[in-house]
Amino acid sequence: MPKKNHYDVLVIGAGPGGEGTAMAAAKAGKKVGVIENRAGVGGACVHKGTIPSKSLRHVVKQVIRHKINPLFRATGDAHSFSYPKILAEASRVIPRYVDLHTDFYTRNRATIHIGEASFVDANTLSVKFSDGAKERLTADTIVIATGSRPYRPADIDFNHARIYDSDTILDMKHTPRSLIIYGAGVIGCEYASIFSGLGIKVDLINSREHLLTFLDDEICDALSYHLRDMGVTVRHGEEYDSVETSDRGVTLKLKSGKRIHGDALLWSNGRTGNTDSLALEKIGLKADGRGQLKVNDLYQTDIEHIYAVGDVIGWPSLASASYDQGRSAASNILGQESRYVSDAPTGIYTLPEISSIGKTENELTAARIPYEVGRAFFKNTARAQISGEKVGVLKILFNVDTLEILGIHCFGAEASEIIHIGQAIMSQKGEANTLAYFVNTTFNYPTMAEAYRTAALDGLNRVQKV
Ligand SMILES: Cc1cc2nc3c(=O)[nH]c(=O)nc-3n(C[C@H](O)[C@H](O)[C@H](O)COP(=O)(O)OP(=O)(O)OC[C@H]3O[C@@H](n4cnc5c(N)ncnc54)[C@H](O)[C@@H]3O)c2cc1C
Numbered sequence: 001m002p003k004k005n006h007y008d009v010l011v012i013g014a015g016p017g018g019e020g021t022a023m024a025a026a027k028a029g030k031k032v033g034v035i036e037n038r039a040g041v042g043g044a045c046v047h048k049g050t051i052p053s054k055s056l057r058h059v060v061k062q063v064i065r066h067k068i069n070p071l072f073r074a075t076g077d078a079h080s081f082s083y084p085k086i087l088a089e090a091s092r093v094i095p096r097y098v099d100l101h102t103d104f105y106t107r108n109r110a111t112i113h114i115g116e117a118s119f120v121d122a123n124t125l126s127v128k129f130s131d132g133a134k135e136r137l138t139a140d141t142i143v144i145a146t147g148s149r150p151y152r153p154a155d156i157d158f159n160h161a162r163i164y165d166s167d168t169i170l171d172m173k174h175t176p177r178s179l180i181i182y183g184a185g186v187i188g189c190e191y192a193s194i195f196s197g198l199g200i201k202v203d204l205i206n207s208r209e210h211l212l213t214f215l216d217d218e219i220c221d222a223l224s225y226h227l228r229d230m231g232v233t234v235r236h237g238e239e240y241d242s243v244e245t246s247d248r249g250v251t252l253k254l255k256s257g258k259r260i261h262g263d264a265l266l267w268s269n270g271r272t273g274n275t276d277s278l279a280l281e282k283i284g285l286k287a288d289g290r291g292q293l294k295v296n297d298l299y300q301t302d303i304e305h306i307y308a309v310g311d312v313i314g315w316p317s318l319a320s321a322s323y324d325q326g327r328s329a330a331s332n333i334l335g336q337e338s339r340y341v342s343d344a345p346t347g348i349y350t351l352p353e354i355s356s357i358g359k360t361e362n363e364l365t366a367a368r369i370p371y372e373v374g375r376a377f378f379k380n381t382a383r384a385q386i387s388g389e390k391v392g393v394l395k396i397l398f399n400v401d402t403l404e405i406l407g408i409h410c411f412g413a414e415a416s417e418i419i420h421i422g423q424a425i426m427s428q429k430g431e432a433n434t435l436a437y438f439v440n441t442t443f444n445y446p447t448m449a450e451a452y453r454t455a456a457l458d459g460l461n462r463v464q465k466v
């Protein structure tokens with residue numbers, strides 16, 4: 001094998017997981033190669049997932065403001081914003097992001113090979129290029145960061161012009177009047193917000209009994225209320241039976257006998273790990289039924305020098321966690337101390353957004369931990385009064401005896417930013433993590449962070465001894 005084709009570390013996939021690994025290993029002086037089967041770096045995160053959906057949401061938020069703000073309403077007709085137009089605006093961020101991150105690889109001398117990787121043996125990968133040519137690369141260590149893609153049941157015709165998943169919805173060329181979303185997980189709820197925000201009638205079909213069951217009940221209820229308030233019809237406990245299509249639309253038949261009609265269908269019911277093209281059988285590794293790989297706390301697969309990070313290992317399947325898992329895998333490869341990523345906060349970009357960290361009320365009750373709740377409603381903060389973003393609440397759950405903060409749950413504007421203040425305090429050891437911080441520290445005013453002080457005072461008032 002020519003020396004130029006041998007690497008210390010070879011990474012498959014240039015999404016957040018692959019980038020985190022590649023950057024950390026390259027900075028430590030390792031010779032790093034990255035194999036990526038898309039034309040540009042960034043992974044599904046940049047091309048199909050986090051970045052386009054958040055950018056789309058950002059533009060939709062601007063449209064909503066435009067529609068409701070009397071100052072702008074007089075200047076034009078907000079209804080002329082079609083989905084393709086909004087998509088075009090939102091998509092501008094992608095090439096900028098790809099250029100920026102390509103530079104990161106180049107500056108750190110990590111070589112990118114654009115092609116499809118598959119195993120030849122446990123130290124050799126074959127790369128198939130778009131023209132059919134192949135090249136072999138070898139490495140001491142290999143990191144699988146191949147991510148995931150939408151799960152597509154065999155009985156749904158995803159080639160039909162009216163049926164989309166979260167990848168293909170980013171190519172939709174028309175503005176439907178009504179949209180059925182099947183699957184009310186994070187992706188389903190975020191897109192329900194986006195499309196209802198555009199004035200499109202949305203039917204959100206959930207196979208479970210509540211939305212996003214991992215959230216605190218109160219936050220779940222608030223999300224349901226606000227989705228319905230935006231015109232989304234939410235149906236729980238429903239399972240699809242079949243999908244019928246015509247040139248004009250889609251009918252989703254449910255096992256309960258209901259027939260839901262829509263101009264288009266967005267299927268967002270789970271994802272599959274990208275492992276089927278890796279020829280894992282050549283090295284004796286096996287993915288589970290969802291295409292995911294099992295790893296230990298060091299992100300090693302059953303083969304010591306083959307690691308896996310990101311969506312391909314399943315939970316929590318977040319860009320934030322994937323990047324840090326990649327950095328941790330690199331630390332392990334380098335023989336340094338590393339962190340198993342188990343503390344990622346939840347950030348859900350519905351309208352309004354949701355963020356949380358730590359335990360929910362249900363979890364604390366089940367564990368018989370004596371806790372109390374301190375709440376602050378955004379409508380009572382000066383900053384929310386000024387910005388007009390008055391919907392929202394910050395909840396702090398704390399131990400009644402020690403005042404230790406056990407969980408923070410936030411619903412409303414900038415929730416995913418605000419959460420980090422609480423996260424920083426919760427990560428302190430011992431007495432440094434108490435409610436007292438928020439009442440004994442002066443914060444900028446007017447800010448949304450004021451909600452922490454209000455919630456802490458509310459909580460303390462509840463535990464004052466009589
Ligand atoms: C609609 C949507 C919205 C999301 N929003 C958020 C959010 O707001 N916040 C958040 O934290 N997370 C969000 N996520 C999740 C986030 O995008 C993923 O967790 C993240 O992309 C996972 O990173 P990764 O590096 O594991 O994989 P990916 O980003 O999927 O990258 C893996 C790359 O490897 C490539 N690849 C696969 N197989 C091969 C092969 N054999 N050879 C070469 N290359 C290969 C893939 O094509 C891909 O480009 C969202 C996801 C979706 C779908």
Ligand SMILES: NC(=O)c1ccc[n+]([C@@H]2O[C@H](COP(=O)([O-])OP(=O)(O)OC[C@H]3O[C@@H](n4cnc5c(N)ncnc54)[C@H](O)[C@@H]3O)[C@@H](O)[C@H]2O)c1
Pocket residue numbers: 183184185186187188190206207208268269270271316317318346347348349
């Ligand atoms: N803001 C964010 O952080 C964000 C946004 C979008 C997506 N994501 C990530 O993408 C991942 C995929 O999102 P999603 O909405 O496609 O899927 P999801 O895992 O949230 O679930 C979507 C739906 O699929 C079904 N489902 C999922 N797993 C199932 C199982 N094991 N058994 C039965 N039914 C199951 C459920 O009906 C659920 O309503 C999420 O796990 C999330 O981490 C994150």
